[in-house]
Amino acid sequence: MLNPVFALLFFMISILWGMWLNTAAVTLDNFVQHKYESLFDSxxxxxxxxxEYIGYRQLVAVERLISTFQVTRTHWGKAERKDLTNEDKNKCD
Known part of the structure; x- marks a missing residue:
């Protein structure tokens, strides 16, 4: 069974680690290429x-998990097609 304290701690560490990596990457990029003129912009x-690491990454991970299980489906449903010839004739008149 999943330990809720461990799961919460792992979740928080993954968010903080992602934030730290992002901040380090921006700082290193600015140090090397000087893209941002002011320190405030950096x-x-x-x-x-x-x-980005508060919510967006978790949403993408959930979507990937759902897609992993849906990829084995053998049918995807039927696309409904509409006849556009009558609509095209009315627009030209």
Whole structure:
């Protein structure tokens, strides 16, 4: 069984690790290439990039998990087709 304390701790560490990696990457990139002129711009892009790890990454992970189980489906449903010839004639008139 999954230990809830361990799961929460693992979740928090993964978020903090991602934020740290993002901040380190922005800082290193700015140090090497000097893309951002002011220190405030560097802080701003690092903070906004860190928000990616609060929610967005978890949402993508859940979507990947769902897709993993849906890839084995043998049917995907039927596409409904509409006749566009009557609509095209009305637009040209």
């Amino acid at each position: 802080y701003k892009i690092a903070i906004l990039g860190s928000f």
